[in-house]
Amino acid sequence: MNSPPRRIAHFDLDAFFVSVECLLNPELRGKPLVVGGKGDRSVVAACSYEARKFGIHSAMPMRKAEELCPQLTIVQGTRTAYSHYSRIITDLIAGAAPVFEKASIDEFYIDLTGMDRYFNPLQWTIELRQKIMDSTGLPISFGLAPNKMLAKMATNEAKPNGWMQLEPSQVQDFLDPLRVDKIPGVGDHTFRNLLQLGIETIYELRQAKLPLLQQQLGKHGVDLWQKAQGIHTSVVAPWQEAKSISTENTYEQDIKDPAILLQELVRMTEKLGFELRQENKMAGCIAVKIRYPDFETSSRQRSLPYTFYDDELILQARQLFQELYRKGQPVRLLGVRVTELTDEARQTNLFQDMNRKAELYKAIDSVKTKFGKSAIFKAGSTKK
Ligand SMILES: [Mg+2]
Structure with missing residues (x-):
């Protein structure tokens, strides 16, 4: 018997630390804002979408961020508040979801495979998102897709403050035009290696000859080639007791x-x-x-x-x-x-x-x- 197609929802708070800071201090809303220290060696821990328009991104040295945007507002993190909101959201998801994984402080996977017999998974996910936003006042995006990787990529494309559903038949059209570094886990190093092979888009990656990828990138090359076809088998690891x-x-x-x-x-x-x-x-x-x-x-x-x-x-x-x-x-x-x-x-x-x-x-x-x-x-x- 064939197993039913998988349905995985991925939730990710938008600019989580920044959104919490704006919740604590509404005057910060709409400003180019970063969370991080002010010392010489400080880096940007999180940045608002307004700050991103200046080319600022997380992990950038704070000095550089200030150069790019002289009117930048810098706030030091409020870690207790982030934990507080993370917990509220975890509880909301735990109360609603059959199986979920907390992947980081502001990121969750929910396995809805087979649930379409009982409810409409998309409707359910939309309602859960609304509930989280109503309860916390924080913006959150989701992707609903046939596996974890695709769900995360759908979330990233839906951001900020949106959602995206991918049916199995839509997967390849979704993936093909994206740049290869949109695949989770493809960092600068791999991206440069792929560019040197003349591969920039996921379409080019899946058209590439597997032996070439294997030769240049080893096992990682095979893994990437599969991902370019939308193949990813990692399961949602139930969170609570296991860890x-x-x-x-x-x-x-x-x-x-x-x-x-x-x-x-x-x-x-x-x-x-x-x-x-x-x-x-x-x-x-x-x-x-x-x-x-x-x-x-x-x-x-x-x-x-x-x-x-x-x-x-x-x-x-x-x-x-x-x-x-x-x-x-x-x-x-x-x-x-x-x-x-x-x-x-x-x-x-x-x-x-x-x-x-x-x-x-x-x-x-x-x-x-x-x-x-x-x-x-x-x-x-x-x-x-
Ligand atoms: Mg996030």
């Missing part, structure tokens, strides 16, 4: 000293922070678990602004521990877990710029990678 990172320790001898317990807690949380940064993920929730010698186990969790920074995770872990720990009791097992993981933490880019904190963690992580994870612990994890 978590945790660590726990059962102690050979129960630990009685609260100072040692706290030290253990910090060490474990740092380990999770390191893993998050290595995997380019942020966590939106942290949980602490304690088991006592009689096997009674309790745990407690808390939401936090999406982060991959140790100090922010440790602050919450410590508070949870204080709330949870029965004073004076020896402990048999201690565990820490982070959930609500979102991908592409670095692509959201804001975090490269926050108070040079990212630089610090990059330095720490490179030492950790070089000398093993135990090489560095920040003050407080070694003593106390």
